[in-house]
Amino acid sequence: MINPDSEDPKFVEIPEPTGWPIIAAFGLVLLFAGLVTSFFITFLGVLVCLAGFAGWFLDVFPHPKHYAVPLEEAPEPHTTARSIKYLKIGHLGHRMRLPVEVPPLMAGVKGGIVGAVAMAILACAWGFFKYGSIWYPVNLLSAAAVPSLAEASQAALSQFNLLGFIVAVISHGSVSIMIGLLYIVLLPMLPAKFEWFWGGIMTPLIWSGFLFATIRFINPALAVHVDWPWFIVCQVAFGMVCGFVVFKEEKVETMQSLTLAAKLGIEAPEENS
Amino acid sequence: MNSATTENPADWKLPSARKFGILTLILAESALFTIFVVAYLFYMGKSLNGPYPSEVLEFPLLGTLALFSSSGTIFMAERCLLAGNKPGFSLWWGITTALGIYFLYFTGAEWHHLIFEKNLLISTNTFGTTFYSLVGLHAFHVIVGVLLLLGILISSLRGRLHSDHTEHVEAISYYWHFVDCIWIVVLTVVYFLSVRVQP
């Protein structure tokens, strides 16, 4: 039926009009309607329904009834003059900037960790020179999650606190690694010149601004005691170090230029010639 | 995706409409049965008054055997039809129909026993309600299946069944296997699980 070669080119067979389906449908409705009126109607419905289905059966068995319809000329598709351009990845002036190559995943983790260490050293130095204790910034950071530290005095904040230390290491480490990972997808999409500026200074400034606006809700203790210029210096240090580590790594190709099937792993990616 | 075979109209293959249609119908019927099975499981052991399943239900051994073996005989009938053995087809198909009718007789006898000797009606308790509706729905499908089987049997005996009707026969056999599968579920839920639940 589907194969166009087997067709008679002048005629097409189409199913013959028939009244049996409507009769079967009407019988079925009578069958149901009898339940709300009188069972005589149900009885009538059964008869009509059976007649309808029997007629229907004879319509299609042994062979469905068809009749031939002569064909008309098919209309020619009218051609519209229009030129189009297909956007390709890497075209100049392209609105999107899809990173075709990005640093590998591990670079992000490494950058995050190194950046975290650099930031921690600077922050602890600040604590040591200003309050005489390297634990001061650590305790401040963990105050978000440890209620006892949130209400502690200046002196208590300068003491070593094991719980505070663990919380601070975990939160500082995980957030740093996350930002490192973000860097590997974020940095290749930033304007190509002055990458050190965007990644190292602008991005830390942006999130510092964001923290400045919201820190009251996240960590009230930190908001009270923080020294903003120094805080920003720490963030920028993180951005510079992390960005440097991420960029030093050799880049790998993304799947942007592959087909969907290849991305899903259904097909092997074609080798680019 | 654009493999070469799809570009050549001669290589364009699609599934058979009848078989696909019957599979779709089976999907719909499964949804219908699911609700009734869930209702049965939900009310299992929740009847406020007797009779309870453990008191009145007996394992329907003969009916089950008849229905399960009919799946085998319909398979034999199909093989005969594919091999062009028409008398063999009529014989196996006839046996299948007879087994289907026997199952209906068996269910009828069981219900007669339950209604007149055990006093279990659809309105007696939630067990009666869910039991008769679930088993009755299955029996209704067996009735429809037997009617289809009879239709093919009569055509076959009158010699009007041709080799291009294998798809019809296969579609009906799919339906019959489905009715069988439903019986496995009904058997498990009604005659196996619920008789072990203490009221």
Next chain:
Amino acid sequence: MAQEIIIEENYRMPAPVHVGDEKGSLTRVIQQLVFTVDHKKLGLMYIAAGLLFFVIAGLLAGLIRMQLAFPNNHFLPPDVYNQSFTMHGTTMIFLVGMPMAFGFANYLVPLMIGARDMAFPRLNAFGFWVFFFSGLLLYFSYVGAPGLYAAGSAPDVGWFAYSPLTTKAFSRGHSTDYWTLSLLLGGIGSVATALNILVTVFCMRCPGMTLGRLPIFVWCMVVLSFLVILALPCLSACQIMISLDRYLGAKFFDTQAGGDAVLWQHFFWIFGHPEVYILIMPAFAITSEVIPVFSRKPIFGYPVMVAAVVAIAFISLGVWAHHMFCVGMVSLANAFFVTSTLLVSIPTGIKIFNWLATMYGGKLRFELPLIFCIAFLFQFLIAGLTGVMLAVAPFDWQLSDSYFVVAHFHYILIGGLLFTIFAGIYYWYPKAFGKLPNHKLGLWHFWLFAIGFHITFLPQHFLGFLGMPRRIYTYQSDRGWDEMNLLSTIGVAIQSAGILFFVYNLIYSYFWGKKSGDDPWDAWTLEWATTSPPPEYNFAKLPLVKSRRPLWDAKHPEDPDWKHE
């Protein structure tokens, strides 16, 4: 053919007939419609029947709004009011929404996949007539059901017929039985048609029309049909149970005999929520065809669009109990259904963004279909946002069964579905009748209807916040609800004026409209590759498809799509 004979001997359709272009006397036309098994005629009949029931249910809505226009109003008796909202809901969902979807699917799916007809043409006719007769049976209750109120008594238990309201004790007479039986019948017709659509798509595609090249319209209809196949039998099961309860005294929902009324809610909404997605599917389908053609760009993110539709359908099977937060489920169930419901918003959001991305940078042509689709995008967004709000259980506890819910689902079903149905009718009107719909009348229709719609349903959000419950017959004047109720009723009048323009446009354009030619919108899918209106056999020669836009390839042999896909 001047002979006025109802049934001719050796009846043959005069060939070639262009469907939608029938000539001859009225009896002749009726004869053709009754006997036809042609998918295009049946599709148009579905849509026409849907419009007929739409007008009836719209009038019922008008009655409801008139009753609620003023406090302490007694425009309708209370029993008639209950019947009105029951019949309005039932009709709009089962006799308008689903037939419209099936009508579009019937007319367009075979044309779009390059087939000559549906897989089972006679079953198709059967499905239509079962649906149509079931609608008549439902409305026969107005004269035929001896209920509590002596003469005719329509169903009055709400469109979801919560148990135990439907038990014999609370619903005397046969009015509820009319509801049950006609929906059971309609379910049979719907499953038959859905099965037909699925088989057609999977077994009747023309050469080269792989699943990855199906128009998104067809994909949506496939998903819709799967949902019908899975959900409608659940409704049928519900109706069988309720009938057994009412006729044979079964105990499914009889709480005094150990039955469980909440089970009805579970079973009903297992059907009921997929049903909501069945209703919105045509909106997705039509929008996905109209927006690319009138933006002159291929659809953005085809595979993701398809995946999103499939995901929506899949998730929709597991969200039913968000209709039941107020029942008092265990909190684990509440949490599960909140989460699954919120999940729906992800694929839906993807679809909205992809439609926007299709329009972005495109060359928009503000024809009627696109105008309606743009309105759809706005309104569907609002509806989706209120949906996300209602998905949160504590919010729902506060506002369930209030006018906020009414506003939410009317924004979906009117602002979402109906607007795209209008878009679809205007888009494919030239296909079906060879005439262009009148632009000016269409603009009147659009503005009146859009303004009327928002005036009616926007205030209902606030009525909900002010605590006005659904389904109340009347209210006191000291609640602060007066002005907004009056406003809402005025909106209905404006909408009705819009509908008048719409109906007039359909008739006017049929007789006096401009000839459209075969392909007035310069579209890309296969239905425009044949004449408008199409011949009975659809395609003289079955097309060979090489890309997602086969007609583009035919029109632009120098730059076909398949080189780029």
